[in-house]
Amino acid sequence: MPQAEATLATDDGPTPDHVLTVEGVAVRFGGVAALSDANLSVRAGTVTGLIGPNGAGKTTLFNVISGLQTPDRGTVLLYDTDITKMKPHRRARLGLARTFQRLELFGTLSAGENVQVGLESSVKWWQWRHVKRKFPWVKEGVASVGGVPLGEPTGPGSLAVVTSDRLLEGVGLGGMAADQASAMPTGLARMVELARALAMAPKILLLDEPGSGLDDAESQALGTLLTTLAKGGMGVLLVEHDMELVMRICDFVYVLDFGDIIASGTPEEIRRDPMVQAAYLGAVSETDAQKTHMAATHGTTDGATGTTPGTDDGEATQA
Amino acid sequence: MSNFLQFTVFGIMLGAGYAIAATGLVVTYTTSGVFNFAQGAVGMIAAFGYWELVSAHHQPTLVALLLVLILGASIAGAFVERVLMRRLHGASAERPVMVTLGLMVILTGLATVVWSPTVQRTVNPQINGQFRLVGINIQYQYVLIIGVAIAVAAGLRLLFYSTRTGYALRAVVDDPELLGMAGVSPNRMSQYGWILGFFMAALSGVMLAPTQTTGISIESMTLLVVSGYAAAIVGRLKHIPLTFAAAIAIGLAENYILNYIEPHLSSSLQRDVDVSLPMIFLFIALVTLPSVRLRAVGRLTSMRAPRVASGKESLIGGAAFLVVAVVVSVAFASTNIKGTTLLTLGGMVMCLAIVGLSLVLVTGYSGQVSLCQFSFMGIGAFVMGKVAGGGSLAGLLAATAVCAGIGALVALPTIRLSDLYLALATFAFADAVAQGFFADGSVYGSGGLQIARITLPGLSFGGDTAEFLLVTVFFVVSAWLVLAIRRSLFGRRLVAVNDSPAAYATVGLNIGFTKVAVFAIAAGMAGLAGGLYGTVQQIVGTTDFDIFPGIIFVLFVTIWGIRTVSGAFLAALTYVALNQIWPSSIGIFAGLGVILIGRAANGILGIEAIHVRLPWVKDGGATTGEAPTRTFGSLALGGEGSRAAS
Numbered sequence: 012m013p014q015a016e017a018t019l020a021t022d023d024g025p026t027p028d029h030v031l032t033v034e035g036v037a038v039r040f041g042g043v044a045a046l047s048d049a050n051l052s053v054r055a056g057t058v059t060g061l062i063g064p065n066g067a068g069k070t071t072l073f074n075v076i077s078g079l080q081t082p083d084r085g086t087v088l089l090y091d092t093d094i095t096k097m098k099p100h101r102r103a104r105l106g107l108a109r110t111f112q113r114l115e116l117f118g119t120l121s122a123g124e125n126v127q128v129g130l131e132s133s134v135k136w137w138q139w140r141h142v143k144r145k146f147p148w149v150k151e152g153v154a155s156v157g158g159v160p161l162g163e164p165t166g167p168g169s170l171a172v173v174t175s176d177r178l179l180e181g182v183g184l185g186g187m188a189a190d191q192a193s194a195m196p197t198g199l200a201r202m203v204e205l206a207r208a209l210a211m212a213p214k215i216l217l218l219d220e221p222g223s224g225l226d227d228a229e230s231q232a233l234g235t236l237l238t239t240l241a242k243g244g245m246g247v248l249l250v251e252h253d254m255e256l257v258m259r260i261c262d263f264v265y266v267l268d269f270g271d272i273i274a275s276g277t278p279e280e281i282r283r284d285p286m287v288q289a290a291y292l293g294a295v296s297e298t299d300a301q302k303t304h305m306a307a308t309h310g311t312t313d314g315a316t317g318t319t320p321g322t323d324d325g326e327a328t329q330a
Numbered sequence: 331m332s333n334f335l336q337f338t339v340f341g342i343m344l345g346a347g348y349a350i351a352a353t354g355l356v357v358t359y360t361t362s363g364v365f366n367f368a369q370g371a372v373g374m375i376a377a378f379g380y381w382e383l384v385s386a387h388h389q390p391t392l393v394a395l396l397l398v399l400i401l402g403a404s405i406a407g408a409f410v411e412r413v414l415m416r417r418l419h420g421a422s423a424e425r426p427v428m429v430t431l432g433l434m435v436i437l438t439g440l441a442t443v444v445w446s447p448t449v450q451r452t453v454n455p456q457i458n459g460q461f462r463l464v465g466i467n468i469q470y471q472y473v474l475i476i477g478v479a480i481a482v483a484a485g486l487r488l489l490f491y492s493t494r495t496g497y498a499l500r501a502v503v504d505d506p507e508l509l510g511m512a513g514v515s516p517n518r519m520s521q522y523g524w525i526l527g528f529f530m531a532a533l534s535g536v537m538l539a540p541t542q543t544t545g546i547s548i549e550s551m552t553l554l555v556v557s558g559y560a561a562a563i564v565g566r567l568k569h570i571p572l573t574f575a576a577a578i579a580i581g582l583a584e585n586y587i588l589n590y591i592e593p594h595l596s597s598s599l600q601r602d603v604d605v606s607l608p609m610i611f612l613f614i615a616l617v618t619l620p621s622v623r624l625r626a627v628g629r630l631t632s633m634r635a636p637r638v639a640s641g642k643e644s645l646i647g648g649a650a651f652l653v654v655a656v657v658v659s660v661a662f663a664s665t666n667i668k669g670t671t672l673l674t675l676g677g678m679v680m681c682l683a684i685v686g687l688s689l690v691l692v693t694g695y696s697g698q699v700s701l702c703q704f705s706f707m708g709i710g711a712f713v714m715g716k717v718a719g720g721g722s723l724a725g726l727l728a729a730t731a732v733c734a735g736i737g738a739l740v741a742l743p744t745i746r747l748s749d750l751y752l753a754l755a756t757f758a759f760a761d762a763v764a765q766g767f768f769a770d771g772s773v774y775g776s777g778g779l780q781i782a783r784i785t786l787p788g789l790s791f792g793g794d795t796a797e798f799l800l801v802t803v804f805f806v807v808s809a810w811l812v813l814a815i816r817r818s819l820f821g822r823r824l825v826a827v828n829d830s831p832a833a834y835a836t837v838g839l840n841i842g843f844t845k846v847a848v849f850a851i852a853a854g855m856a857g858l859a860g861g862l863y864g865t866v867q868q869i870v871g872t873t874d875f876d877i878f879p880g881i882i883f884v885l886f887v888t889i890w891g892i893r894t895v896s897g898a899f900l901a902a903l904t905y906v907a908l909n910q911i912w913p914s915s916i917g918i919f920a921g922l923g924v925i926l927i928g929r930a931a932n933g934i935l936g937i938e939a940i941h942v943r944l945p946w947v948k949d950g951g952a953t954t955g956e957a958p959t960r961t962f963g964s965l966a967l968g969g970e971g972s973r974a975a976s
Contacts, residue, residue: 104835
């Protein structure tokens with residue numbers, strides 16, 4: 012389905028569907044298991060966090076989802092469509108967009124042109140007159156991406172140029188459309204990547220550390236932007252080291268460590284999960300952490316100790 | 331049976347020679363990430379140097395070997411790494427390819443100057459004599475080559491996997507900075523790699539030279555190790571044992587085909603197979619390689635792209651160019667240079683400039699190195715001559731269409747591989763077409779292929795002036811088209827696929843389709859240029875579209891600026907001018923030029939200092955204005971002008 016049509020239909024608000032499902036994904040590089048048995052799902056209309064220490068396998072999982080890495084086993088579903096063996100561009104056409112931890116911009120193009128490439132990705136170049144038909148929401152004043160209004164197209168330039176300008180404005184880069192992408196500071200360049208991804212009007216947006224290089228105010232603004240996108244019906248999967256941002260905006264969080272999902276739940280549950288604390292802080296011994304994690308998961312406590320640090324409410328986490 | 335054994339022994343010997351050269355390529359690539367296109371030329375220089383010392387100056391074999399291999403090749407390897415390659419770190423991906431090609435044409439050019447191609451030179455074996463085993467005669471030289479190849483492979487395996495230096499050599503290309511932090515100089519490791527690579531190139535040249543029973547020639551020795559390229563490709567440029575095994579297999583296959591299959595072919599086909607076989611092996615090796623994995627590398631190119639002229643500027647520039655062409659055609663209508671009218675030479679410049687434009691599209695914009703644009707030009711000229719007796723617009727259309735189709739076929743098998751492999755495939759294609767097609771007497775005929783000047787209803791372009799103006803119009807239209815493509819959605823995609831293939835795929839765009847499309851368009855343009863070239867020259871011959879002139883022209887376009895229309899024109903002008911003045915040294919000029927231009931991605935026209943002096947050369951890059959305050963306003967934060975909050 013063309014991306015534009017696909018996403019414009021999301022204005023009605025969140026749906027309970029799982030837009031992305033990862034089941035039993037494993038990846039080995041030589042003798043090293045980058046992912047062992049990764050399972051996660053992302054609901055439309057939510058922001059889902061994926062956290063974990065460096066080297067946990069987060070980017071590898073993103074690469075598997077977006078098609079840059081073939082898994083040794085496991086499946087990736089976009090709604091009900093099995094996309095495990097699909098080429099990256101086919102996945103993108105189905106509504107999967109991503110950004111990269113290490114910037115992947117079209118460096119010799121301007122910021123505006125970067126966005127235009129994403130915007131026009133469904134247009135066949137030998138049928139250039141179809142450009143207008145591909146952006147009906149701009150022409151007809153619907154003007155939204157992921158449920159977020161862009162405003163009426165104004166001023167000179169083609170529809171693609173006008174729309175890319177509006178998208179850049181949307182991520183805080185108004186007036187910078189002519190800047191060469193590779194000459195921009197990292198924080199701004201990340202926003203160009205984000206605008207390019209949004210230009211595809213995706214159903215599911217994978218963001219790999221979009222907050223790095225942003226100051227506190229910008230990070231706040233990014234959080235608000237992502238929340239708004241999710242409210243528009245888009246599923247957002249966020250890899251981020253800024254825990255404050257993750258805990259503030261995510262509806263659900265997965266924790267990845269050594270290629271395994273070791274915990275999942277609401278931000279509050281994750282904050283209290285001893286396995287997570289062990290993985291991040293090394294504060295609890297592994298055995299203790301496993302015991303308390305089991306307790307937290309099954310709503311029981313270890314009879315020997317009688318208490319489970321950090322799991323006061325004993326609420327079960329979701330797998 | 332004895333014949334089979336004889337062919338087998340010879341095949342293994344030949345394969346062993348290839349193996350030495352191929353492992354040298356692997357060593358250089360493993361330690362520097364650069365595929366040394368000059369590997370064959372280094373072997374050729376070593377073979378001629380060895381001949382010079384032993385046959386011309388009567389030096390003992392051992393002394394000659396020491397001088398050529400230890401002193402000559404090793405020092406040359408160290409020099410090339412230090413002076414040419416080290417400064418290319420961080421340069422655009424096609425630049426190391428261009429520099430090694432430059433080195434190749436310099437070495438072949440120098441060899442032509444020093445060793446006259448008309449003199450026949452045979453090299454005596456390092457060990458004379460033969461012995462008899464299981465009913466066949468085996469020369470000691472064969473045993474020496476096989477033994478040396480085994481020793482080299484085993485020694486390298488030992489070096490790479492059992493020594494600290496070997497680990498450092500393997501690590502240097504992956505992460506030189508990390509290696510530096512571990513206390514090992516990455517530059518030194520890279521230099522060791524180049525020394526080893528040159529040593530093995532020279533060794534293969536010296537060892538194989540005596541097996542050339544008809545004598546050594548510059549071109550044949552330079553291209554002799556192409557079968558070694560195929561072996562290195564089978565070994566994926568990193569596995570020495572696999573490379574070695576592939577080299578032996580190729581040597582055997584080559585010898586069996588030549589002795590068992592070729593005799594059953596017609597005489598002209600025999601010759602074609604004979605000369606094209608190494609390139610066919612290389613092409614097969616490339617086609618059978620597994621796909622390269624698309625990786626997000628996070629390399630953000632910092633190159634400032636040349637400014638692209640607007641539609642209005644293109645029209646004005648094109649019109650001005652045509653006016654100048656008319657003035658030139660009037661002013662120099664009767665000027666002759668070395669028996670050729672200036673306007674005929676001008677017509678050749680325009681045709682080559684169109685080929686240059688095709689390179690701007692395929693290499694400059696999309697980053698794919700094509701070394702076979704001259705081949706398409708030759709095929710275009712051939713089609714032009716054969717359709718309606720030449721001289722018709724139908725011929726031009728056919729030349730364009732046929733070349734576009736062949737271009738797509740050449741690109742298709744290699745699009746799933748990295749760009750280096752496309753460069754190699756085009757190298758193989760260019761030589762196979764030159765040797766197996768153009769050189770075939772039945773293609774262009776012994777006296778060349780006659781191609782009439784273009785005639786349209788009521789219009790004839792029989793005179794040099796009319797023909798010159800006609801091809802100039804074709805050039806101007808082609809240039810306008812190339813700029814229009816760059817400004818278009820497709821042009822943005824060409825640049826994007828070059829900048830970041832991973833991002834390109836993840837925004838929903840098909841890398842393979844884009845690459846094949848641009849390659850086919852560029853091939854079609856070169857075919858059109860070939861058709862026009864035929865009408866300008868009125869006769870084309872077997873050597874007009876050889877692999878070396880083609881490579882030299884690519885280098886000139888790189889020197890002037892492979893991302894600009896003006897670069898294509900100036901390259902054509904330089905090529906034709908130097909070909910008139912110093913035809914035998916043109917390769918040296920091209921090689922030195924590309925080395926001097928170094929890492930300047932946009933060539934001479936991209937050098938800032940030139941912009942001051944030449945006002946018509948446009949500014950490079952987009953402007954970076956003062957960063958406005960970021961608000962994230964209109965999309966998410968609300969506030970004035972935002973609908974998100976409402």
